Amino acid sequence: MKRGAIDSFFKRSTPKKPKYEVNTDTSNHPSYPHPIPYLPVDFQDQLAFAPAAEGKPMNDQLDLDLVYYQPYIPSAIAPRLLDFLRQELPFYRVRYNIKRGPVETQINTPRYTTVFGVDETSKFNEAGEIVDAKSGTKVEHGRYKCTPRPLPQCLDYLRTLTEGTTDETYNFCLVNYYADGKDSISYHSDDERFLGPNPAIASFSLGAKRDFLMKHKPIAPGPNAPPEPTQIKLPLGSGDMVLMKGKTQSMWLHSIPKRAGDEAKNGRINITFRKALVKGGTENYYQYNVGSGGVFRWNAKEKMMVPWVGEKVKNGEKSTAVDGEKTNGVSKEETNGVRATVEGES
Ligand SMILES: O=C(O)CCC(=O)C(=O)O
Numbered sequence: 001m002k003r004g005a006i007d008s009f010f011k012r013s014t015p016k017k018p019k020y021e022v023n024t025d026t027s028n029h030p031s032y033p034h035p036i037p038y039l040p041v042d043f044q045d046q047l048a049f050a051p052a053a054e055g056k057p058m059n060d061q062l063d064l065d066l067v068y069y070q071p072y073i074p075s076a077i078a079p080r081l082l083d084f085l086r087q088e089l090p091f092y093r094v095r096y097n098i099k100r101g102p103v104e105t106q107i108n109t110p111r112y113t114t115v116f117g118v119d120e121t122s123k124f125n126e127a128g129e130i131v132d133a134k135s136g137t138k139v140e141h142g143r144y145k146c147t148p149r150p151l152p153q154c155l156d157y158l159r160t161l162t163e164g165t166t167d168e169t170y171n172f173c174l175v176n177y178y179a180d181g182k183d184s185i186s187y188h189s190d191d192e193r194f195l196g197p198n199p200a201i202a203s204f205s206l207g208a209k210r211d212f213l214m215k216h217k218p219i220a221p222g223p224n225a226p227p228e229p230t231q232i233k234l235p236l237g238s239g240d241m242v243l244m245k246g247k248t249q250s251m252w253l254h255s256i257p258k259r260a261g262d263e264a265k266n267g268r269i270n271i272t273f274r275k276a277l278v279k280g281g282t283e284n285y286y287q288y289n290v291g292s293g294g295v296f297r298w299n300a301k302e303k304m305m306v307p308w309v310g311e312k313v314k315n316g317e318k319s320t321a322v323d324g325e326k327t328n329g330v331s332k333e334e335t336n337g338v339r340a341t342v343e344g345e346s
């Protein structure tokens with residue numbers, strides 16, 4: 001038998017290592033399109049070793065205040081954590097309209113997104129109902145224009161860990177999935193008023209290496225104007241975490257630009273933990289990260305996100321979730337500044 005044939009014989013006969021052992025416990029909530037499994041038990045064990053590296057402070061540039069963990073997530077689970085979250089979370093491809101003068105333009109968010117959490121004025125009780133954070137009384141129907149969803153256990157586990165490391169608290173988890181090099185996020189800062197001054201944002205990377213670019217906001221010229229700091233490029237690898245704090249959001253912009261080449265085709269997940277202080281933050285996050293369109297789920301066979309049509313239990317009745325997005329008017333991809341402008345309005 002030829003060498004190649006022997007190799008392929010053994011390759012075929014070796015059982016494929018399961019990507020992760022599915023935890024049979026699931027997080028359930030009427031707002032979820034489908035149950036979300038708990039974090040696999042061995043991931044929970046491995047996360048006991050996080051952060052896998054000490055955080056490196058980066059504050060040698062004007063108004064910059066970062067801590068860079070390279071990596072935070074142990075390399076033994078980072079690739080499988082990507083597989084798990086991509087497979088188990090519901091994602092959205094959000095479209096929204098903006099009006100510039102008389103012209104209505106449709107923006108196509110160039111990445112998959114999803115979000116969980118509620119601002120500090122409310123919380124979820126044991127039954128998963130939204131109650132007033134102070135009084136504990138049920139929040140009246142219609143208080144929120146959106147349907148806030150509690151963090152599923154798999155993200156809440158990571159939130160608790162991150163809170164311990166960073167000495168900050170978070171009530172929101174936003175997830176981005178960049179399917180390939182065409183997916184991106186344009187230059188913006190997360191400086192919305194609903195996050196309060198100097199917000200701390202912990203930002204995790206899983207999967208494909210992508211450049212995280214940062215540049216200082218323009219500095220008004222004048223006799224005492226400091227020199228403009230140089231642009232920063234952090235080639236974020238799988239498992240890395242960047243904690244942005246202090247004046248970073250108010251004075252710097254960041255982006256994940258589009259990329260050519262094969263690396264980005266492996267897909268990248270970004271997870272951010274943040275703390276929204278008021279109701280406007282909750283409405284903004286659901287509008288731009290869930291929207292009103294259909295659910296997408298990862299199809300492992302086709303290795304791509306596909307519109308998900310599944311059974312959803314709503315008020316005791318079964319209904320079908322379908323991709324109901326319509327395209328009206330001019331359609332455009334998110335452009336530089338648009339996201340910051342739109343989110344800054346609330
Ligand atoms: O993907 C990333 O690393 C950045 C995401 C981001 O800036 C955001 O969601 O606000």
Ligand SMILES: [Fe+2]
Nearest residue numbers: 188189190254
């Ligand atoms: Fe951001």
